Amino acid sequence: MKERRGAPLKHNVIRSKMKKGYPLMTDPILSSHFPDTDWFQESSLRKMLRNHTAVYIKPDVGRKGNGVIRLKRLNRYEHEISHGETTIICPSKKLYSELTKMLNPKKNYLVQQGIDLATYRKRPFDVRVVLQKPLNTWRATLMSAKIAPNESSVVTNVAKGAKDLNVYKAINGIDQSVNRPEVLRDLLDVSHQIAQKLDSVFPLRILGLDMGIDKKGKVWFIEANTKPDNVGLENIDRKLYRKYRAAKKWMRKG
Template structure:
């Protein structure tokens, strides 16, 4: 939430940030009235742990999914049931659900790593994190997703979308996000999780100033060499 707020207040970026609020009875009720699915997430979390999806199946029935289980409830019972799944020691946000584009029927999101070796931001690593199943809640590698070459995934989408337009938007939004966040916080590397919906719109999901880049050397060797070169420049500078 902390890193999303500057983006939500920016005239350009706010249209790319999903509707987000602190979790509570009123905020969950508002989101359920507006959207067909919402996500409840720990405000500070790692590797996709603790995420809950609430999805509308009909006017009288919503599905609550957590980990590998799903249960059905009437809409007026959802808040109570979600509360039972939460860690009382953590703060949670509630967020508009994004209907993710799919590759081989599985949802994915895009990881973009930017570095600032010579005073300006460069996108030096990219991958598409493809979930293991069509029903997967999250696209985290720690939860079974696999890193794929992003160009290959965008060219092979199940939806009929322009891969070049999506790539352009991914780059524009990544650089805008880096500039906005860097004006508030000091860092030289930024990992972004960006989503692509079934209409081809790109969404900001999360920013991390200490991204884990393990395994990406085999996804795109050309990009990875660019990443290593930028890292070397940052260390020498």
């Protein structure tokens, strides 16, 4: 059914990370950019730790990096648990019971492959890509790099002390040897593919994507926000911000 002229186009706000992630992890192309992910339980945790040296435990519904736990396999017998500002060493046989003490029993959690993020001045970062659909075409209208406050930060959320930086400056300043033009091209290409895929499942008009770049230059999906908070980005790239405001104006007109 066609939208009536002047009527606002539909936009769904999806809060579940798994609900947003499932169409991507099952897509034959986009799945290669999606980190290994499962519901958190003892069997999935053990399997994930056999396959990856670092994993994250995340609430299925959550914001601003709250409740995220990072695990690192130190050896066969010990794991490092980092939660907020606290890091402890835990015997492997007690790992699951120790983790469940930290989790909210009223929430569902995911266990996800950790990405060895590229660094800028030795600090890991990811990239926020905001896409809008003002005239039935997805456009990347805002981008910024989120630089973690220190080398060992668990998350790169601005709410946890990360700093926004111009994305071109961050990519050009990556500490690792990567093909920078190719990284930027892949970042935009994969972001557009993700927007189109999610829009085919949930009618959407705006998306905030958290995208990772690993130390080899590969682009990874981290998270999609269907109600992105773009406060403070107007000073990061004024040209892009004007593009974002113009698209927002068109969307208000329906």
